[in-house]
Amino acid sequence: xxxxxxxxxxxxxFLSLYFEVFMLVTYVRRRRLLHGRVKHEPQIHPxxxxxxxxxxxxxxxxxxxxxxxxxLALDYPKEKLHIMAVDDGSTDGTFKALQEFADHxxxxxxxxxxxxxxxxxxxxxxxxxxxxxxCLDADSYVNPDALLRIIKRFNDPEVMAVVPSMHIHMxxxxxxxxxxxxxxxxxxxxxxxxxxxxxxxxxxxFSIFRKSVFDKVGLYHKAHNTEDMEMAMxxxxxxxxxxxxxxxxxxxxxPRSVMKLYKQRVRWTSGFLQNLRDYKKLVFNTKHGHLxxxxxxxxxxxxxxxxxxxxxxAYDMWRYLHGLFIRFEALGTRMFEWNGFNWHSWNWFFLxxxxxxxxxxxxxxxxxxxxxxxxxxxKAKWPRITDFLWYGALYSIVAPIWLLRSVYNLITSxxxxxx
Amino acid sequence: xxxxHHIAFKEWKKYLVTLAITLVIFGTAIGVSMWIDSARVNxxxxxxxxxxxxxxxxxxxxxxxxxxxxxxxxNSDLATQLSDIGDRLSFMEANGHSKDxxxxxxxxxxxxxxxxxxxxxxxxxKCPIKPTTVLYxxxxxxxxxxxxxxxxxxxxxxxxxxxRVYSFDYSLGISAVNTLANVNKISETMPMPVVVIDGKTYAxxxxxxxxxxxxxxxxxERTRIVLSPHLDDAxxxxxxxxxxxxxxxxxxxxxxxxxxxxxxxxxxxxxxxxGFDNSTEAVTKRISENARxxxxxxxxxxxxxxxxxxxxxxxxTTSLENKITADIMRLLKTYDTSTSSMEIYGPAVFSGxxxxxxxxxxxxxxMNVVAQYKPRxxxxxxxxEDFPYSKEAGIPKIDLAKTLRADEPQFSYTPIYIPLADDxxxxxxxxxxxxxxxLKAMTINGIDLVGxxxxxxxxxxxxxxxxxxACEVVYQVQK
Numbered sequence: 001x002x003x004x005x006x007x008x009x010x011x012x013x014f015l016s017l018y019f020e021v022f023m024l025v026t027y028v029r030r031r032r033l034l035h036g037r038v039k040h041e042p043q044i045h046p047x048x049x050x051x052x053x054x055x056x057x058x059x060x061x062x063x064x065x066x067x068x069x070x071x072l073a074l075d076y077p078k079e080k081l082h083i084m085a086v087d088d089g090s091t092d093g094t095f096k097a098l099q100e101f102a103d104h105x106x107x108x109x110x111x112x113x114x115x116x117x118x119x120x121x122x123x124x125x126x127x128x129x130x131x132x133x134x135c136l137d138a139d140s141y142v143n144p145d146a147l148l149r150i151i152k153r154f155n156d157p158e159v160m161a162v163v164p165s166m167h168i169h170m171x172x173x174x175x176x177x178x179x180x181x182x183x184x185x186x187x188x189x190x191x192x193x194x195x196x197x198x199x200x201x202x203x204x205x206f207s208i209f210r211k212s213v214f215d216k217v218g219l220y221h222k223a224h225n226t227e228d229m230e231m232a233m234x235x236x237x238x239x240x241x242x243x244x245x246x247x248x249x250x251x252x253x254x255p256r257s258v259m260k261l262y263k264q265r266v267r268w269t270s271g272f273l274q275n276l277r278d279y280k281k282l283v284f285n286t287k288h289g290h291l292x293x294x295x296x297x298x299x300x301x302x303x304x305x306x307x308x309x310x311x312x313x314a315y316d317m318w319r320y321l322h323g324l325f326i327r328f329e330a331l332g333t334r335m336f337e338w339n340g341f342n343w344h345s346w347n348w349f350f351l352x353x354x355x356x357x358x359x360x361x362x363x364x365x366x367x368x369x370x371x372x373x374x375x376x377x378x379k380a381k382w383p384r385i386t387d388f389l390w391y392g393a394l395y396s397i398v399a400p401i402w403l404l405r406s407v408y409n410l411i412t413s414x415x416x417x418x419x
Numbered sequence: 420x421x422x423x424h425h426i427a428f429k430e431w432k433k434y435l436v437t438l439a440i441t442l443v444i445f446g447t448a449i450g451v452s453m454w455i456d457s458a459r460v461n462x463x464x465x466x467x468x469x470x471x472x473x474x475x476x477x478x479x480x481x482x483x484x485x486x487x488x489x490x491x492x493x494n495s496d497l498a499t500q501l502s503d504i505g506d507r508l509s510f511m512e513a514n515g516h517s518k519d520x521x522x523x524x525x526x527x528x529x530x531x532x533x534x535x536x537x538x539x540x541x542x543x544x545k546c547p548i549k550p551t552t553v554l555y556x557x558x559x560x561x562x563x564x565x566x567x568x569x570x571x572x573x574x575x576x577x578x579x580x581x582x583r584v585y586s587f588d589y590s591l592g593i594s595a596v597n598t599l600a601n602v603n604k605i606s607e608t609m610p611m612p613v614v615v616i617d618g619k620t621y622a623x624x625x626x627x628x629x630x631x632x633x634x635x636x637x638x639x640e641r642t643r644i645v646l647s648p649h650l651d652d653a654x655x656x657x658x659x660x661x662x663x664x665x666x667x668x669x670x671x672x673x674x675x676x677x678x679x680x681x682x683x684x685x686x687x688x689x690x691x692x693x694g695f696d697n698s699t700e701a702v703t704k705r706i707s708e709n710a711r712x713x714x715x716x717x718x719x720x721x722x723x724x725x726x727x728x729x730x731x732x733x734x735x736t737t738s739l740e741n742k743i744t745a746d747i748m749r750l751l752k753t754y755d756t757s758t759s760s761m762e763i764y765g766p767a768v769f770s771g772x773x774x775x776x777x778x779x780x781x782x783x784x785x786m787n788v789v790a791q792y793k794p795r796x797x798x799x800x801x802x803x804e805d806f807p808y809s810k811e812a813g814i815p816k817i818d819l820a821k822t823l824r825a826d827e828p829q830f831s832y833t834p835i836y837i838p839l840a841d842d843x844x845x846x847x848x849x850x851x852x853x854x855x856x857x858l859k860a861m862t863i864n865g866i867d868l869v870g871x872x873x874x875x876x877x878x879x880x881x882x883x884x885x886x887x888x889a890c891e892v893v894y895q896v897q898k
Contacts, residue, residue: 003515014445021444022437290430323565330566331573334627349462350510353455358448 005312006356012305013359019298020366023192027373030195034377037247042148044075049131049154051147051208052082054124056117060138061093063253068101070141075148083107084124085138089114117204118220118227125214134208139253141169142206149248150208160213160240161232162248163190163199164206165378169251174390175261178398179254181371181383181391187246188374194244198291200299201272202232202242206250213240226271233279236291246377262402269406273303277410303403310400456511460521463507467528470500474535498550498583501536502575504529505586526588530596533585540583541618551637553630554615555586556596556605563624567612570627574637581760582637589613639760639797643671646747646765646785648777648805649727650675650709651854654716655872656806657764658847659839659891661716671718674750676743676781678706678722681730689729692860698730704856712853715846721750728777736780743784748792760797763788764893766805769812770822778805786827789896801893802832807866810875820894833895836880838888848873 027034053071057064064085071083083106087095101107112123125133132154136142142164150162165187171180193199202209207228217238223230235242255261276283276296283300285292327335368388375382383391474497508526516522540552555571557564571584587596589611603615613622616633631638643664647653653673654661664671685698695701706722713720723746725739733739754761765785766778782802789800802823804814812819820832839847851869852858861868880890 006515014441017444018437018441021440022433025433025437025440294434326562326565327569330569330624331627334573335569337573337577349459349507352514353452354514355445355449355452358451359445362444362448 006354008308009312009356010359012301012309013356013363015298015301016305017359017363017366019294020363020370022294023189023370024366026192026195027188030192034191034195034246037149037245038377038379040247042075042145042152044077044148048077048080048148048151050080050082050129051076051132051134051151052084052124052128052130053206054121054133054135055083055085055138056088056120056135057085057090057094057098057138058088058114058117059090059092059094061090061097064094064138065097065100067136067138067141068107071136072104072106073144074142074146075144078106081106081147082128082130084128085109086120086124087111088117088120116222116225118222121227122219125211125219128211131211132208133211133214134206135204136206136250137204137252139169140205141251143249143251146206146245146248146250147208150206150245153243153245154208154210156241156243158241159210159243160235161202161207161209161242163194163202163242163244164248164250165190165244165246166203166205167249167251167378167380168254171254171387173256174394175258176254176256177387178390178394179261181387182395184374184378184380184383185367185371186374187378187380188370190244191246191374191377193295194242194246196290196295197241198236198289198295199242199244200232200236200291200296201229202235204228205252206248216240224271224274225267226275229268229272230275230278233275233282236288237279237282239288247379249378249380258398262398262405265399265402266405266409269402270409272299273406273410274413276300303407306400306403307407310404456516459507459511460519460525463504463511463525466500466504466507467525467532470497470504470532471528473497473500474532474539478535478539497536499579501529501533502584504532526591527593527595530587530593533587534595534599537583537585550581550583551617551634553582553584554599554603555584556589556600556611556613556615557586558590558611559588561611563610564612567614567624570625570630571614573627574630578637578639580641581639635758636760636797639758640669641760641762642669642754643762644751644754644764645671645673645803646763646781647673647675648766648775648781649677650705651712651851651857652766652778652805653764654709654712654847654850654854655868656766656809657803657891657893658712658716658850659843659876659889660764660837660893661718662843662846662850663837663839664718671716672721672754673709673713673718674721674723674747675709676723677725677727677777678702679724679726679730681726685730687729689860692863693856694859695856701856702727705854708854708856712850715850715853723750728775736776740780740784740787743781744787744791747784747788751788751792751794751798755795755798757795760799761794762799762801764801764803765789767802767809767819767823767894768826769808769819770817770825771812773812774808778808786830789830789898800896801835802896803891803893806872806875807868810871815879819892823894829898831897833897835893835895836883837891837893838880839876839890841889844873844876844889847876 055064055067055071060067068083068085071081074081083101085098085101085107087098087110089112095109095111098109102109110123112120121135124135132151134150146164150164153159153162166183167187168176168180168183171177190199213235217234217240220227221230232242255264276299282288282292283296371388372382374380508522508529511517511519511522537552537554540549553571555567557568568586571586574582575584587593587599589596589600589605600613603618603620605613605615605620609622612624613620614625614630615621616630619633621633625633643660645653645657645661653675661671661673680702681698686696687698687701690698690701693701693705695704710720723743725743751761751763765788766782768774768779768782785802792798804819809819812822820834823832824830848869851872854868858868876889876891879892880888883890
């Protein structure tokens with residue numbers, strides 16, 4: 001119990017428990033408000049403002065039709081909802097697929113040379129005259145009541161941006177089931193972070209902005225290929241309010257394979273870390289509220305912690321393999337001789353117990369509770385036990401790898417590739 | 420319209436509330452963990468106290484009975500308990516408690532117990548079936564020591580009856596351990612690991628094969644063969660030893676002599692009382708009862724097929740005796756190899772009119788075997804107290820060794836008391852209950868075999884052990 005490794009692990013555990021309890025306390029205080037939003041059905045009324053949704057399309061011929069159809073199916077007055085589908089220099093049949101909506105009064109189809117998602121958004125923002133503007137990636141689909149629920153939050157004149165709850169669109173592979181649980185936990189995190197005024201990302205799928213905010217803080221930047229994080233941090237550093245409509249649900253397509261997921265996450269995590277470096281004035285700055293005092297410092301510490309803990313596991317694994325090797329050296333093939341089942345090693349005495357284990361158990365229970373609450377906050381069903389198992393098994397293996405790669409990218413200032 | 424994000428006082432209070440809750444969770448986690456650790460320390464302490472009592476009791480017996488007692492050396496329970504404590508201590512050390520004062524003192528205590536047990540075993544020089552003792556000195560952070568540890572663990576797990584390993588961390592500088600090292604000519608400069616096998620010191624790593632070359636007995640397969648006159652004598656007399664043997668390398672053998680089915684069908688009083696119409700039915704049923712009992716004990720069965728006394732017409736005992744002698748010799752040869760150790764158990768004879776003539780015939784044949792047999796491997800001969808005649812003869816007031824000496828004066832007979840743990844005694848009891856037909860006949864004759872055997876086993880060694888224990892008694896026969 002006195003090794004430096006144990007002390008570091010205990011400190012990490014203490015900090016993560018502290019953060020979890022902080023989130024828990026916030027949830028307990030705001031639970032009526034958060035769950036109340038879900039119960040309340042939004043109504044269409046004549047005073048609804050004009051909204052433009054930009055759909056950036058880059059080689060998305062297969063999914064974009066369904067995306068646009070889901071937008072057209074939104075409960076919102078037709079004359080007030082404008083869809084701007086932008087082909088960002090696709091090399092496949094994207095533009096052809098878009099022609100399906102050529103005669104649709106609500107849909108405007110544009111085509112430009114390839115320039116990246118931020119150029120599409122900036123073009124759309126410049127062209128629109130709507131009071132509110134948002135974006136929906138061409139691989140995502142909205143619930144019919146999502147926009148009404150989001151627009152309702154702009155009744156507060158201080159609110160500059162509203163983010164939705166995101167779920168995985170039809171999870172099938174283990175990798176997608178893992179993400180399903182992860183996204184459900186994400187719903188909880190974002191709902192609570194919003195209550196703490198600490199959102200640091202306005203996700204690409206269906207975050208809606210007051211258009212005037214772009215006059216104030218400027219247009220999108222390339223921002224290490226994570227323009228949605230940079231924009232949120234820019235709003236935060238200007239003291240502008242981002243809230244979460246946990247009751248507004250968007251479904252997004254997710255990587256089916258480990259490699260695709262790995263690439264996506266390296267882009268996200270590298271982008272987050274590199275943007276954070278650009279906005280380091282936010283960190284440990286109580287002028288920026290809980291975001292500066294707690295949330296961002298915890299994010300940085302947890303990145304370092306996960307690397308530390310995983311290195312520890314790797315070391316344990318090496319030690320174990322080394323021990324097997326020593327046994328093989330000593331005994332040769334005799335080590336494989338079966339000597340009956342050793343019941344005595346199942347004695348309570350030899351169960352591994354430590355403060356780290358008990359604390360970790362409490363932490364795990366709290367996380368599971370967060371996931372279950374996350375499902376309730378976004379009108380979703382609880383994930384299945386098998387989903388949880390996939391999450392536990394895969395996340396603990398895959399997540400550290402993309403994290404390590406992202407930290408490497410941060411140190412070498414390497415830029416990720418979008419697709 | 421920038422809003423102020425400064426954290427209000429009310430919000431700062433939340434940081435403190437969170438801190439308080441986190442501290443409570445954390446404190447509980449540490450508290451629970453410490454409580455379990457202290458339960459572990461207490462567990463080791465009570466195990467050690469128990470062992471210390473056992474060792475003290477062995478020592479006392481040893482002093483009382485001089486070198487005649489091998490009882491506790493006969494079983495490996497003590498060794499198992501000692502190594503179990505060793506495992507527990509290593510577990511505590513591996514989990515960061517190596518510097519706790521409790522663990523350090525428990526470890527010293529443990530080493531003293533090991534040394535004591537080692538001395539006791541080596542003092543009993545006349546004990547026939549003595550395990551090989553290995554002292555193992557190691558140091559931390561020594562790869563060769565890890566290898567040596569793996570080799571010794573392997574031997575200990577596969578041949579628990581043949582080897583006792585006593586391990587010592589030489590780097591701790593515990594004075595008793597240093598003295599033990601000095602006595603065995605181990606100097607501080609010697610590279611670790613060092614093993615001492617039966618008193619001889621070997622420095623450096625030694626593989627399984629190298630150790631087997633130094634002391635082949637360690638890897639001997641041990642077989643116990645109990646010669647039984649009738650189909651229930653071995654189990655009712657030595658059921659405990661047979662049940663115990665299942666832990667050793669080979670399952671024990673019950674070789675029953677008088678198991679033949681008469682060609683001329685007969686009807687005897689005894690078979691009638693047992694509930695049988697004729698001899699064919701009786702013997703067939705008794706053979707299957709015996710097989711069930713052997714199953715319960717984990718033993719193998721060999722039936723030699725001689726006719727039971729009640730079915731025999733000829734009274735020529737000498738020729739029968741010689742035939743049985745030859746058959747037993749033949750049987751033993753099938754188990755006797757140069758890499759095995761055998762223990763053979765035959766029935767006793769009693770003074771006066773106590774006993775049964777079939778038992779006497781087998782006893783005489785067995786004594787012929789003892790006198791004539793030239794083993795290839797390591798063979799030890801024993802005589803067991805056959806129940807219920809042992810009780811009838813007045814044992815333990817009567818000294819059976821004396822009776823045996825009067826009968827065959829060219830041998831010496833050393834009593835060995837085999838303590839039986841409760842679970843072993845109850846296994847024996849359920850094996851005896853497999854002989855339903857014989858129990859029936861006994862009941863008609865007014866004998867409660869199950870009850871009286873249980874009682875006999877339980878009290879046979881009263882006053883002999885410091886901690887009262889059920890037991891069985893055998894006598895080692897030496898030329």
